[in-house]
Amino acid sequence: MKNKGLLLLPIIFLTSCGYSLGYLVDGNRYVSSNFKENYYSHWDNELKNAKIGQSVVLTDYITEFKDLYKIDPIVYDKYENNIAGYTEFGDDYKMNNIDDMFNYGYQSKLFDGQMVCGGQNGRMEYAYQLGRVQIDKDGFSVRFDKESNELKYFALQFKATTDNTVECYKVNSDELARNDRDQFHNSTVQLTVSLYTKNEGNEIINNSFTGEIDIDNNNTNNGSKYFMFAFDLANYNLSRLVGVSITYTFDDELINWNKTKGVDIDYSLMLYEILIPYTSWN
Amino acid sequence: MSFLEKIGKLSKFNIAITFLSLEVFAFIAFSFGGSFLFFAIMSLALAVLLVLFNINELKNKDYSSMVFYLFPIFMFGLLIALGTYMKGHRIVDGEFTMAETVFVPIGLTSMAIVGCALANDKSFKISHLLLVIYGALSVLVLINLFANLINFGPFYNIIYKGYYMYFSGKKSSLPVQNMAYALEGFKIIEVDIKHYLLYPILLLSSHFMLFNTSFKQEKRLFVTYLVYTSVAVLALVFVPNIIGLAFAVLSLLIDGVIILFKRVERARKPILWVIRIGFALAILLLLIMILLNQDATAGIRNIVSSNSFLNRLFLTNGVVSKYNITLQNIIGENFLGFYYYKANQYLTPDVAPLSNSFIFDSFMVSGVIGALALFIFLFIGFKSFKKYFVSNKDEYRYQAMLLVFLIIFFLYSALFNVGEYGIYYSVNKPFFISGPFMIAIAILAYVFAKSLPEKKVDEKKNNQVEEANSDEK
Numbered sequence: 094m095k096n097k098g099l100l101l102l103p104i105i106f107l108t109s110c111g112y113s114l115g116y117l118v119d120g121n122r123y124v125s126s127n128f129k130e131n132y133y134s135h136w137d138n139e140l141k142n143a144k145i146g147q148s149v150v151l152t153d154y155i156t157e158f159k160d161l162y163k164i165d166p167i168v169y170d171k172y173e174n175n176i177a178g179y180t181e182f183g184d185d186y187k188m189n190n191i192d193d194m195f196n197y198g199y200q201s202k203l204f205d206g207q208m209v210c211g212g213q214n215g216r217m218e219y220a221y222q223l224g225r226v227q228i229d230k231d232g233f234s235v236r237f238d239k240e241s242n243e244l245k246y247f248a249l250q251f252k253a254t255t256d257n258t259v260e261c262y263k264v265n266s267d268e269l270a271r272n273d274r275d276q277f278h279n280s281t282v283q284l285t286v287s288l289y290t291k292n293e294g295n296e297i298i299n300n301s302f303t304g305e306i307d308i309d310n311n312n313t314n315n316g317s318k319y320f321m322f323a324f325d326l327a328n329y330n331l332s333r334l335v336g337v338s339i340t341y342t343f344d345d346e347l348i349n350w351n352k353t354k355g356v357d358i359d360y361s362l363m364l365y366e367i368l369i370p371y372t373s374w375n
Numbered sequence: 376m377s378f379l380e381k382i383g384k385l386s387k388f389n390i391a392i393t394f395l396s397l398e399v400f401a402f403i404a405f406s407f408g409g410s411f412l413f414f415a416i417m418s419l420a421l422a423v424l425l426v427l428f429n430i431n432e433l434k435n436k437d438y439s440s441m442v443f444y445l446f447p448i449f450m451f452g453l454l455i456a457l458g459t460y461m462k463g464h465r466i467v468d469g470e471f472t473m474a475e476t477v478f479v480p481i482g483l484t485s486m487a488i489v490g491c492a493l494a495n496d497k498s499f500k501i502s503h504l505l506l507v508i509y510g511a512l513s514v515l516v517l518i519n520l521f522a523n524l525i526n527f528g529p530f531y532n533i534i535y536k537g538y539y540m541y542f543s544g545k546k547s548s549l550p551v552q553n554m555a556y557a558l559e560g561f562k563i564i565e566v567d568i569k570h571y572l573l574y575p576i577l578l579l580s581s582h583f584m585l586f587n588t589s590f591k592q593e594k595r596l597f598v599t600y601l602v603y604t605s606v607a608v609l610a611l612v613f614v615p616n617i618i619g620l621a622f623a624v625l626s627l628l629i630d631g632v633i634i635l636f637k638r639v640e641r642a643r644k645p646i647l648w649v650i651r652i653g654f655a656l657a658i659l660l661l662l663i664m665i666l667l668n669q670d671a672t673a674g675i676r677n678i679v680s681s682n683s684f685l686n687r688l689f690l691t692n693g694v695v696s697k698y699n700i701t702l703q704n705i706i707g708e709n710f711l712g713f714y715y716y717k718a719n720q721y722l723t724p725d726v727a728p729l730s731n732s733f734i735f736d737s738f739m740v741s742g743v744i745g746a747l748a749l750f751i752f753l754f755i756g757f758k759s760f761k762k763y764f765v766s767n768k769d770e771y772r773y774q775a776m777l778l779v780f781l782i783i784f785f786l787y788s789a790l791f792n793v794g795e796y797g798i799y800y801s802v803n804k805p806f807f808i809s810g811p812f813m814i815a816i817a818i819l820a821y822v823f824a825k826s827l828p829e830k831k832v833d834e835k836k837n838n839q840v841e842e843a844n845s846d847e848k
Contacts, residue, residue, distance in 0.1 A: 111528035117538040117551055189543055196543045205544030 116198040123199070123227070128256035128359055132229045133199065137236040139297055140289050140336045146298035147329065154304045154324035158182070164246045164325050165370070176209050179250070179319070183208035183366055192374045194238045202226055203235070203367045208250045209319065210365075225252075225363040232285075232340035235367075239374035240291065242332045248323035248368040249339065253282060253308040256359040261351045278347035280308045282362070284322050289336035300331060308345075319365070337367065390498045392428045396421055396489065397507045400817070403810045404511035409560035411808035412475050415482025418813065422485040425492035432495040437827045441491045444755060444823050447748040448487050448816060451737070452480030454745030455807060461740070470803045479807065486813045490820025501773045501821075505581075506599065508780075508814060512578045513606045515558060519571055520610045522556035522563045529613040532568070540565065542799050554798055555614055568616060569731075570796035575610035576622045576787055577811060578603055580779045583630050587772035618791060622783065629782055633775045661734065664689065664699070729794035733785075733806040736794065740805060753785070756819030762826035769825065777818050784815050 123131045155163060158179060162169035172178040187206030189195040195204035203226055210225065226233070255276065263270045263277075270276045287301045304322060311317050341362060348358050399417045407413075426433065455461065456479045464470040493499045523531070532552035540547040540554065547554060547565070555571035556563050584600040611619040635642045679685045689695060729736050737746040764774055794805040806812050 110525050111531070113526035113540070114528065114531070114535070116540050116542070117535055118541055118546075120537050120539045120546075120550055197541070199541045201541055202544040207544060 113197075118199050126258075128258055128361070131227045132361065133226045133233050134229065134231060135199070135233050136338070137234045137336060140234040140236055140287075140299075140338060143289055143297040143299040146290070146300040149300075149302045149329070151302055151304040151324050154322065156304075156306045156320050156322060158250070158319065158321040161248065161321060161323055164248075164323055179208040180206075183250075186368050186370050187366070188368065191372060192239065194374070200226070200233075200235045203364060206366070208366045210252075225365050227361050227363055228339060228341075229359075229361060230341050230343065232338055234287075234289075234336055234338035236289075236336045237334070237374070240333045240335055241369070241372040241374045242334075243372050244288070244326040244329075244331050244334060244369065245371045246323060246325045246327075246369075247286060247288065247302070248321055248366075248370075249284075249286065249364065250319060250321050250366040250368075252317050252319055252363040252365070253280060253311060253343070254317055254361055254363055255311075255345065255347055256361075259356065259358050261347065261356050261358055262354050264346050264350050276347060278311050278345060280311060280343055280345035280347075280360070282306045282308055283342045284362075285340045286322070287338040287340070288326075288331060288334055289338070290331050291333040291335055297335060300329070323368075334369070334372075337369075339364065389428050389496065392421075392424050393493075393496055393498045396425065396493060396496075396499070397503060399489075400504060400814065401507045401511040403813055404508045405515050406558070406810040409804075411482065411804075412472070412478055414810065414813055415475075415478035415485065418482055418485035418489055419478075422488035422492065425489055425496065429492050429496050432497065433492070436495055436824070436829070438491075440827055441820075441824055444752070444820065445484055445487050445491070447752040447755075449480055449484040450748040451741055451745050451752065452483040452807070454741040454748070455479050458741050458745070460805075464803065468801070470801075475808070482813065483807065483816055486817045487820040490817035490822075491824040493817075494821045494824030501769045501777070505773060505776055509578060509581045509600070509603045512574055513603045516575045516578050516606050516610045518563075519555070519557045519574065520606075520613060522558070523571075523614055526556050526563075527551070530615060533615060540798075545799075547798050549798060552616075557796075559797070559800070559802060564800045564802070565798040566802075567793045567796040567798070568614070569618065569791045569793045571614065572611075572616060572619050572622075572791070573787060573811065575607045576619060576626075577780065577784060578607035579611070579623060580626050580776070580783045581607070582626070583633075583776050583779050584772060586630060586634065587775070622787060625786070626779065626783055629779055633778065637771065637775070664695065729792075729803075729805055731792055732790060733788040733792050733812075736792070736805055737807075740807065752816075753819065756823055757781070759819075759823040759826040763822045766826060777822060781815055781818060784811055788812070 123133060125131055155161060157174075158172075159174040168182065172182045183206035187195075188204035189201065189206070195201060255278070257273055257276060261270055261276065262268065263275050268275075283303055283305050285301050285303045287299050289297050289299055292298055302324060304324065306320060306322060308318075308320065339362075343360055345360055348360055351358055399421050402417065403414050456476050461471040461476045461479070465473070465476070493504075527535070532554075536550070536552045538551045540551060542565075549567060553568050554565055555568045557566045557571045559566070581600050581603040585597065585604060588597045588600065590597045608623075611623060632646060636646050676690075679689055690699065730739070734746075737749050741749070760774075760778055763769075764771070788806055788811075792806050795801075795803050
């Protein structure tokens, strides 16, 4: 009896895997009023140390939702190019419709179909912070629990913004900006999307795709424009997709001008949704 | 041969139905499938069979008292079915089918009939029922414990205090220290920890047997209850929570009081007085809380809120704050007291969130009269324990275990009941459609039926039978 009873204890300890611990986030993370504290920078070690595969500088890609039909003809005329259209598209194409694994963890914000800012809506946590993932140029990665072989295209919905809580100068002016509209600026972003695949030897290969996007009419946090970076994957012979990472470099006139004035401002991409439609995972 | 006599012949198959009863209780204690409709249908079928198979026994008992005792629980169920809570949810969010609503009075009354019938079933033993209920609970608690260990690991609610889970892009409504995993139907879901804690706390009440069983003389029984208690302890240790600890201490205290009551005659009167005073204080507290939440007494509420101690006690602590939401609208527009939100957003009656207490929820779901009917049922049931103990119809330790189980269940449900306990999956299981509540009804009815005196046989008939017997000799 003594031995049988003691058997229960190691069984209990062996089951203590903490499988869902990876989905836990400190309650104070990513919801600070301090812009600098909200960057998401989680990197999976295996993806970080992946072998370099193909590095493609894209020439054929889109930067706005209204042009997505050029890659995916089905969306032509089906969705309006406005908030309602984005929302409808997001609900139809979101990744957590395809597989349940996209529901878990902080990065599930990028797979839940919310393509636009949630607005203020009273509570800070149910506002814009609900929908977006804020990243700096070093970006982040997402490792998938399963693999997908059928890759048609990749799409990323995002905004670009600067930290508008910092007192700064208007572009090419000695005058301090009083509000967001005074902080009107243009920037250029070189966005790199890395799609990690497995080869025959089960090694993880980093296949990167870079495109340049002109971020024009940026009103910083207030009313800045949505962009959709999307490109066709049919010609790249990719299979066994196991992860994605996003990094970028940028050139922003507001930041450059203020640097000359001795003022440092943070820049960020606000990611809303990652879409890899028409895939199946196992 | 009359119809009843023909039916009475079925009694030789009694043992099969008794076994079936134990299976039904096991399913309900385990919350198998999580379907109240399934439990209600099973209990109805069982009630019919038990009455038929025990008709001979029931004929000789005071069944009119049993029928009167069933009336309040039937009223409670009927007023729930006719009330606005289930109807409102059916319209607003599609919860509670018509079948579930109809079966609320049927299911609850059937469980009470089952309890009464089992009390008169010669092949039934309360010791078997307790083994089955605790056995089913221990399986459920073990599954829930493993689910938490696999997903979070031991002591997660201390280690990861202040962390939140993200699911489908949304932060959980509760921090991880107030969350747990539990079996719901046939899947494991994230739940409020207060829902998880109910089952190990109920299971822990089995430790009473360890104080009243000799290991040397009844080794198998002792070991069985030791296993049940160990599973409960492990479930509470690996998911440590102040509520679990408080109820563990409380259950030991209740054990001590019951043992003291049994063994020390001088202690009985003081204990009974303490219970009476405690009960009176609880009713006074209830009346004060109802008073404080009415518009007409806003002046009194202002006085209470101006004192920091009284404010914390009656208005702002985590336990009462949910009660207050319900109580503020307790006397609704309907003369029966059916609940309506003051700011009625929908054309149909709106529904309030459940409070943390079955006491206030019973007002909301069945109105004042329904709640009173429930309280009458509970009061008579608990009062019957006095005669039940004196009757010696069951072994004292099993009688006491029933009492401990009921006290723990109703005390927990009065303070920490959670009906809407799903974090990401919508679950709405008010107390009146939960497995433990159905079991509690059956136990109370059993105790009531057992406490009834034997039916007085007609003396003249008795004498005639005796004379006939002596003539034959």
